[in-house]
Amino acid sequence: MAKWGMVIDLNKCTGCGECVTACKVELNVPVVGPEESAKGRTLLCMDILSTYEGEFPDVKMRTLPRPCFHCEHPPCIKVCPVRATYINDEGIVAQIYPQCIGCRYCQVACPYTVKYFNWTKPEWPEERGAALNPDVSVRPEGVVEKCTFCVHRLQKAKEQVAVEGRELREGDYVPACVESCPTKAMYFGDLDNPKHMVSQLKKSHRAFRLMEDLGTEPKVYYLSEVE
């Protein structure tokens, strides 16, 4: 079984925000509008965290793209009372929306704050009609959602290779953010497959994961900036 993971090279990332937009469009993440946004209810399955280090004039701004880390030991699944979130055989922490009761325990449990609650009914202008991504279902009001590692793309890729009668290759399945990164700062693949770029990059001396001491074992690695 593959173990899907991501590596983000911060030395290549410029913080442009394209991954965030690509994610919103790909996953049919609705726009919540100014009032809801002001309450902190903006849905960003992919986000960019930014911090400033130092004081004027010796300041550095750092940006860090943040998807769901698809932890090997995800704290979110342990608190879900209805098993609406679980980790599958390929290491993807998945959500079953119809099963979610909206208790938001997982949202609280996640140390990386990657979970979002759908406070409102998803809405698009009538004119938009069917112009959404048909591969991804729209989440209803009252459930928690997050980055899925674009698992729908894995489904499609598997169907495709089945038709072609071959094994899944590196690059057959990549999430939308990785695909659209203009600076090619993001890598995706099987962390257990030594041939995949990600499994080599994660051994880099620059590689780190967020809050490793928690023992969650995120499957998203960062490569630190080169000073």
Next chain:
Amino acid sequence: MEISRREFLKYLGITTAGVSLTGLGCDSMWSVPDEVFEKIGGAPRIETWETSVCGLCSGGCGIKVRLIDDIPVRILGNPLHAVNRGGVCPMAEAGIEALYNPDRIRQPLQRIGERGEDKWQEISWDEAMQTVVSRLQGLREKNAAHKLAFFTGQDNNLSSRLNERFMQAFGSPNLFVFDQSKPSTVATYLTQGHKSALAYNFKDIEMLINFGADFLDEGPSPIRFNQLYSEFRNRGEGRNVKVVHVDSRLSRTASNSNQWLPAKPGTMAALALGIANVVIKDGNYDKRYIKTHSFGFDDWRDPSGNSRIGFKALVEDNYYPEKVAKITGVPARRIVEVAREFGAAKSALVLAGGQAINSSNGVYTLWAIECLNALKGNYADNGVISVPKAPPFREPPKINVDRVAANGLKRPDLLQSISDICFADDAVAFLPKTMLENQPYQIQVLFLANANPVFNAVNQSDFAAVLEEIPFIVSFSSSLDETSVYADLVLPDHVYLEKHDVAYSVPMVDFSHFGMQQPVVAPLYNTRHTGDVILQIAQSLGGTVASSLPWADTKTYLDDHLRGVYETGAGTIFSERMDEDWLKFLKERGWQVFEYSTFDEFRQVLLDKGGWWNPFPDPTDFRRLVKTPSKKYEFYSQVFEEEIKRHLQTTKVSKDEENAVLQKWKVEARGDLAFLPHYEAQKLRDNEGRFPLQLLPFKLITNITGEGSNLPMLQELFGLLTRNYWQSWVEINPETAHDHKISEGDMVRIISPKGSLEVVARLIPGIMPGVVYVPFGLGHKANGRYAKGIGVNPYEIFLEEFDHLSGMSSLTSTKVIVEKGNRKEMA
């Protein structure tokens, strides 16, 4: 048996989702809202991809659009496009919302309320066209063709050439381009005597000093610069480019550089000359270039034998690091370090933008910065700077000018009569000055296409006043923006995803190229391509206007141009990334990458791949390009001297006359100094220190032009990095905030002599103390439900100060008070 689509899908859904769900006792459908389900479910789902060009800014990025059953659902970058190489910015990605925007104009509109009241009635195209044509005929009958004016936006596409052609044939000199991202050419003209836009080759540079250009957020073509900056630090050990950024705000461009030099706003000229001082003192400049190709570097004698001061002496005497440190606030040690590195680099480049251009001393600032490039010999054949050629489009037939048109074209345009600016090329901000006084004549008909000065000009209220007075205004906008609401008639254009065009010569790109824009979807509404409308108007006007624009529609017009590219066989259609040397090898031996034997086949491949480029441009021969009196690069600008003579219409200018002209153009320096790059303090009206802080704007990649505000996704991601969605904010240094008793998240009021804004405060250490920054892009008073009434427009409270050499607005001349607001009062 008849099964409804919904039932059928429901059945499908259960069986496929059943694998994971039915076992858990769930009906996979129960919680998905019906209307949403209806929207996304269904149909055979045939996926196709179309290439085109993004039309949301002048970056001209190649895109590929994903269509499901012929419905566009997502926009990605075209990996074959030579400029953006597969990348797009958030704005391009949100383009899908531009297509389906509920506030798009769907039918020609006629004003029924008062000007600007935003009350309309729908009319038919025939009726609308008749009205326009009869107005235009009226002008020509009265021999007053020059009284038609045209305000357009971005102009690096072929349909803009069509507008220019129409104006020529019609007989009006009054076409003005409102493009904020257009690089200023005044400094180049002063030193080199030509106005060609310069392009840059980053391939072999070791160091880059960027004076204020926020390329990563503002562009031109921001995504190209994001890729470049990323590449700069990933070339590999020892080959990385050292980037130094000069600005008073730690923008994303600054934070992606190796070093940030925060210089006080408006003092960049001093910093550039300070660097020049060290470079010259160290003797670390291209001595061969300076000796043979430049004029005015050393002291010189004029024909009457007077000794004149040279650039070297000027810089050595006045811009030593300690003095520059006092002016700019950058420590002398840092200036020397950067200058030493710059001098030592084998190949180094200097670029400028942002506040370096948009300040009241902008031309002298740019000029001083350009001199650093001259010191490095970059205006020679080292290939770092070039002037790319336009693609080899076939020249359209000559424009026929009849008596009426000839009369109109003889008239001065609206900007020529302004005598208090030197170069009127970029001086569109001065239009209200002449237009409000009906000088030199009153404009009777105004065409508007992609120009929105009532929103994005500093003197927006003057523009609004101008529009009130014009008897007849036609807008070709596809949404009712601040400027278009003043129109009498709106002839809505397609959205860029619905139309043909050719976008070429993206600013700063050093090879010639063009991208093919094509309809990826049939027009959703009863709109028309503005190019087609212009052609139709020309046909209805008849005579020489019609014969000068003989094309049936824009597509044939574009094809006519493309034939030139086909026939010359130059360059190549975008192809899968190939080694450039290999491509060159093939080309030299007469191979072409793609197979085509007719123009139609060529055109089809062009459309499939997205465009064309010439990866091996001829090197620019600056010796031929430079058109100064000395035929050399001029540190001492004789071009400027000539300009004063031309302005006074004499061949001999006395000192007093010269001083009077300099006074008029608000140049403080007198004598030789005025003709050399130097630092002049910018004009700040601060009313006896009552306004302690300086206000500056900045732009964000999520809304580069300000017109992205009617796309909800961009509004929701507007302040992505500071978490300010759907709102404006002010960035203040924590120290300054403390002095003014402001804390993070407070509502504050920013007061300038012109007005006030209420925004939330963000305390950011990457802002220079004493300066506050408000993002540009929000604060629309029109432009649809998503834009209107969200955030504030900082330009509303900017003082109307200009650089009187270039006529550009100064964005660094406004001082403000920032005070803590009362929460209740604010609400």
